[in-house]
Amino acid sequence: MSTHRELREQLGVYALGHGTPAERAALCAHLDGCADCRAELAALAPLRDRLALADPDRLDDVPAPPAGLGDRVLAGIAAEQTAGRAAVVPLRRRRWVAAAAAAGIAAAGFGVGWLVRPVPEPPPLEPVAVQVAVPQVEASADVVPHTWGMEVQLHGAGFTPGEVYRAQVTEDDGRVVPAGEFLGTGEAEMVCNLNSSVLREDAASFAVLDSSGAVVLTSSL
Structure with a gap:
């Protein structure tokens, strides 16, 4: 392996x-x-x-903002200040305009640079059956394989509010590997991304245990 x-x-x-x-x-x-x-x-x-x-020669280039952007930003600020003399503009709003202008310049440069970089495809989701051992708990799960291990996306409700729950993955050879912890949210629906170093092809099952160590749900993989 x-x-x-x-x-x-x-x-x-x-x-x-x-x-x-x-x-x-x-x-x-x-x-x-x-x-x-x-x-x-x-x-x-x-x-x-x-x-x-x-183009490898352009990866370290700092993209320039669009021509005239600085002049348009300054003109907009000046117009805002002029309007403020006739109808007092709160100081907070003027600060917001300046901050938005600076953010716009930064976003323009970032957007141009980002276009030359590849965007990876989202990882595949594998729905798995979940067996729940506690009546008030409802849950479903998807498994995401990674090169570094396996991710379990757990959707559920009915976990005791504030109680710490522990997830674990069992390998084909019986070894148990931790996969993270989460707090119960009661009736509110929750989504947990639980990560384990076990590769998908090596995983036999995963389980969620409550704070006393009792099994709340399991799934055979």
Whole structure:
């Protein structure tokens, strides 16, 4: 499994056409028998194509704001001040105008620079069945696989307000790994992102326990 993880971490290098011949041959052989890695490599392809459009010589350039933006901002401030002589404008509003102008200049520069950077696709959600052991609790869950482990997005209500609940993931070999804690919110619906270092293909189940250690809900993976 350690070999699988090491090879999976090289998918980005492989997608960009880098790596030594020996490394690429080993990863190519691994891809023939691993559907998960083939799917992840396919998801990296759009990012590879976008990176090819980026100009490395311009990544460190500081984008300039649109021509005339500074003059328009100053003219707007001057007009606001002139109007304030006829109808007193609260000081708080003038400060807000100046702050908004500065934010606009910064946002313009940031937006131009951001356009040259690739935007990753959102991770896939895998709905999983949840078995609830406490009558007043309602819950559903989705699993998100990552290269660093697994994320469980838990939606629920009915957890005792203020009580600390503990989540855990059980691996195929029986090892139990913590996946975070959360506070109950009563009848209010909550959404928790619980993270574990266990890879999705190694996970057998996850569970949520109350402060006494009693199982509140489980899900077989």
